[in-house]
Amino acid sequence: xxxxxxxxxxxxxxxxxxxxxxxxxxxxxxxxxxxxxxxxxxxxxxxxxxxxxxxxxxxxxxxxxxxxxxxxxxxxxxxxxxxxxxxxxxxxxxxxxxxxxxxxxxxxxxxxxxxxxxxxxxxxxxxxxxxxxxxxxxxxxxxxxxxxxxxxxxxxxxxxxxxxxxxxxxxxxxxxxxxxxxxxxxxxxxxxxxxxxxxxxxxxxxxxxxxxxxxxxxxxxxxxxxxxxxxxxxxxxxxxxxxxxxxxxxxxxxxxxxxxxxxxxxxxxxxxxxxxxxxxxxxxxxxxxxxxxxxxxxxxxxxxxxxxxxxxxxxxxxxxxxxxxxxxxxxxxxxxxxxxxxxxxxxxxxxxxxxxxxxxxxxx
Amino acid sequence: xxxxxxxxxxxxxxxxxxxxxxxxxxxxxxxxxxxxxxxxxxxxxxxxxxxxxxxxxxxxxxxxxxxxxxxxxxxxxxxxxxxxxxxxxxxxxxxxxxxxxxxxxxxxxxxxxxxxxxxxxxxxxxxxxxxxxxxxxxxxxxxxxxxxxxxxxxxxxxxxxxxxxxxxxxxxxxxxxxxxxxxxxxxxxxxxxxxxxxxxxxxxxxxxxxxxxxxxxxxxxxxxxxxxxxxxxxxxxxxxxxxxxxxxxxxxxxxxxxxxxxxxxxxxxxxxxxxxxxxxxxxxxxxxxxxxxxxxxxxxxxxxxxxxxxxxxxxxxxxxxxxxxxxxxxxxxxxxxxxxxxxxxxxxxxxxxxxxxxxxxxxx
DNA sequence: CTGAAAGCGCTTACAG
DNA sequence: CTGAAAGCGCTTACAG
Numbered sequence: 001x002x003x004x005x006x007x008x009x010x011x012x013x014x015x016x017x018x019x020x021x022x023x024x025x026x027x028x029x030x031x032x033x034x035x036x037x038x039x040x041x042x043x044x045x046x047x048x049x050x051x052x053x054x055x056x057x058x059x060x061x062x063x064x065x066x067x068x069x070x071x072x073x074x075x076x077x078x079x080x081x082x083x084x085x086x087x088x089x090x091x092x093x094x095x096x097x098x099x100x101x102x103x104x105x106x107x108x109x110x111x112x113x114x115x116x117x118x119x120x121x122x123x124x125x126x127x128x129x130x131x132x133x134x135x136x137x138x139x140x141x142x143x144x145x146x147x148x149x150x151x152x153x154x155x156x157x158x159x160x161x162x163x164x165x166x167x168x169x170x171x172x173x174x175x176x177x178x179x180x181x182x183x184x185x186x187x188x189x190x191x192x193x194x195x196x197x198x199x200x201x202x203x204x205x206x207x208x209x210x211x212x213x214x215x216x217x218x219x220x221x222x223x224x225x226x227x228x229x230x231x232x233x234x235x236x237x238x239x240x241x242x243x244x245x246x247x248x249x250x251x252x253x254x255x256x257x258x259x260x261x262x263x264x265x266x267x268x269x270x271x272x273x274x275x276x277x278x279x280x281x282x283x284x285x286x287x288x289x290x291x292x293x294x295x296x297x298x299x300x301x302x303x304x305x306x307x308x309x310x311x312x313x314x315x316x317x318x319x320x321x322x323x324x325x326x327x328x329x330x331x332x333x334x335x336x337x338x339x340x341x342x343x344x345x346x347x348x349x350x351x352x353x354x355x356x357x358x359x360x361x362x363x364x
Numbered sequence: 365x366x367x368x369x370x371x372x373x374x375x376x377x378x379x380x381x382x383x384x385x386x387x388x389x390x391x392x393x394x395x396x397x398x399x400x401x402x403x404x405x406x407x408x409x410x411x412x413x414x415x416x417x418x419x420x421x422x423x424x425x426x427x428x429x430x431x432x433x434x435x436x437x438x439x440x441x442x443x444x445x446x447x448x449x450x451x452x453x454x455x456x457x458x459x460x461x462x463x464x465x466x467x468x469x470x471x472x473x474x475x476x477x478x479x480x481x482x483x484x485x486x487x488x489x490x491x492x493x494x495x496x497x498x499x500x501x502x503x504x505x506x507x508x509x510x511x512x513x514x515x516x517x518x519x520x521x522x523x524x525x526x527x528x529x530x531x532x533x534x535x536x537x538x539x540x541x542x543x544x545x546x547x548x549x550x551x552x553x554x555x556x557x558x559x560x561x562x563x564x565x566x567x568x569x570x571x572x573x574x575x576x577x578x579x580x581x582x583x584x585x586x587x588x589x590x591x592x593x594x595x596x597x598x599x600x601x602x603x604x605x606x607x608x609x610x611x612x613x614x615x616x617x618x619x620x621x622x623x624x625x626x627x628x629x630x631x632x633x634x635x636x637x638x639x640x641x642x643x644x645x646x647x648x649x650x651x652x653x654x655x656x657x658x659x660x661x662x663x664x665x666x667x668x669x670x671x672x673x674x675x676x677x678x679x680x681x682x683x684x685x686x687x688x689x690x691x692x693x694x695x696x697x698x699x700x701x702x703x704x705x706x707x708x709x710x711x712x713x714x715x716x717x718x719x720x721x722x723x724x725x726x727x728x
Numbered sequence: 729c730t731g732a733a734a735g736c737g738c739t740t741a742c743a744g
Numbered sequence: 745c746t747g748a749a750a751g752c753g754c755t756t757a758c759a760g
Binding site for chain 2: 745746747748751752753754
């Protein structure tokens with residue numbers, strides 16, 4: 001039937017053999033194997049797999065092809081397809097640190113959405129990859145991914161690397177000046193809700209444990225904090241704003257600073273913490289200082305997660321759409337061209353989750 | 365010089381164009397481009413890149429090649445290399461849930477080690493990929509990875525999928541009966557240390573909040589707990605063992621069970637919690653029940669992490685070599701053949717980190 | 729409508 | 745020692 005099969009079919013001695021093994025590696029199954037057994041041309045098999053609408057095929061032939069694929073356990077070789085089509089159907093997600101629970105939510109949203117769209121998502125971190133930015137240039141910059149999602153608050157120097165990569169990219173959860181490719185949350189709105197919650201309880205002296213000064217998210221949250229105070233006719237007291245990194249240790253140090261810097265009378269009655277990890281440390285510092293939460297001081301933090309409800313006391317938070325953020329970034333990455341602007345603000349479900357760490361100020 | 369260049373060189377109309385864009389996608393640079401500009405054959409460029417020891421080349425020619433690569437910003441196409449060599453230089457890591465901080469440590473260790481060995485690591489989760497096990501068959505089972513690390517405590521039904529994949533794999537942090545491909549921690553030893561710590565403080569009535577009954581890690585930790593009690597001449601009281609999943613909510617419920625099931629006189633004076641996430645919930649339950657930690661009851665948990673030191677009270681833990689676990693799994697995956705047995709127990713740095721949640725039992 | 733053939737960008741055994 | 749040529753496994757425009 002098939003007079004000459006120029007290549008393929010020769011299944012012997014695969015390059016798969018790994019040093020140290022004489023394992024009977026089962027020969028890889030290729031398109032040709034399927035075609036041969038099903039009695040059709042390779043191109044037909046390919047078209048069946050890819051649901052080519054221009055393929056005219058009798059239903060029972062299609063069925064036979066599908067059954068043969070099943071029977072042989074054929075899986076399309078990603079490298080060959082990738083080489084041929086110049087697409088990998090993979091997206092890369094880069095985060096600073098897997099230990100930060102905020103990213104877990106983003107990753108989940110991104111993974112699920114990627115799956116829906118027929119993409120795979122590979123996540124990596126700069127924390128684990130100690131080699132730094134250079135390493136992912138190697139990792140992703142060889143056509144391994146069709147797009148790169150960059151989450152987190154790095155210094156921004158990786159932008160240069162990104163250009164070298166020549167891979168479509170988008171920033172997730174941060175803006176970089178001079179770029180128009182980002183998907184962010186409405187941190188100002190969320191922060192406003194947090195402050196409004198405290199205001200509605202009667203607080204007037206509200207402190208803010210902000211994120212790192214270099215972080216874009218921190219800046220936007222601080223602005224939301226200030227704006228909300230302004231709307232309430234309150235002045236922003238710079239002594240009530242302390243910067244910390246997004247870690248328990250940072251939050252603890254920041255709270256200590258806040259407590260020691262003020263005379264007891266000037267002490268804030270409430271604190272809005274820019275991050276739930278910092279809030280863990282802040283609660284610890286308050287406990288160590290002998291202050292009761294919320295009796296002496298109320299605490300609310302940005303970002304909700306399962307942990308928050310189980311802290312002592314259970315932490316009031318602002319739930320932000322982190323999963324939606326990841327999902328939206330994937331969607332836009334898949335839909336938009338590599339040079340199209342992406343300037344999206346995800347605002348959808350933002351709400352205060354009231355728990356036990358906030359109440360009316362003391363003496364009210 | 366090069367009489368006929370059968371293919372390559374034809375750089376026009378790349379398949380890169382994405383719908384919706386007329387972006388001036390810079391033409392991809394190939395080996396041929398480098399060879400042409402450097403005035404050598406493609407094979408020479410390839411050999412330079414791969415440090416082929418059999419290549420005899422004048423130092424200045426090598427230098428010229430390297431400079432040309434730099435100048436053109438050439439990066440080797442991963443798909444082409446992969447197709448040719450039948451290797452991807454990628455490893456996959458599969459975890460159940462990014463929100464579980466235990467995995468963050470494993471991922472970091474694995475990523476760093478993979479980088480050192482010249483591999484990339486792509487991490488994915490079954491939690492995010494709602495499609496379940498089937499999805500990663502598609503994801504990884506097409507030659508995308510040279511090996512698959514499977515972390516976590518799934519039911520084990522994915523083993524079948526793994527065989528379909530025909531990809532070398534290893535279980536990380538769990539054993540499955542009937543397999544000889546795993547890297548685990550010495551959970552028995554770690555649990556023993558935890559119990560020994562409590563014993564040395566004078567506790568005799570020690571409870572255990574165990575992991576899920578189906579989880580291999582939970583079983584081994586429970587065995588370590590029982591064995592340590594046995595060594596101390598104490599009987600294991602089954603009423604003092606409660607199973608929970610590895611979440612704050614699970615730990616909270618388990619602690620509640622423990623407290624309500626016993627008469628106050630029979631109440632344990634200490635609890636060994638199999639997981640730090642559960643311990644967060646356990647602390648919460650104790651607080652809610654009006655019990656002081658450690659005055660009324662001591663708590664120690666498996667796995668150390670930054671969070672633990674900032675809980676109220678700061679949690680005493682057993683630090684396990686999670687990073688080393690990930691690193692070792694990568695090492696073995698890279699070194700061993702796909703059918704060689706891998707039965708490794710990582711024992712290296714296991715130690716009790718004493719903080720504020722453990723002390724002598726009340727009334728001692 | 730169908731199938732044969734070209735070609736994606738590499739690596740490497742092999743001929744010169 | 746060096747370079748030309750084959751071929752990895754796909755997809756798809758194109759000839760029949």
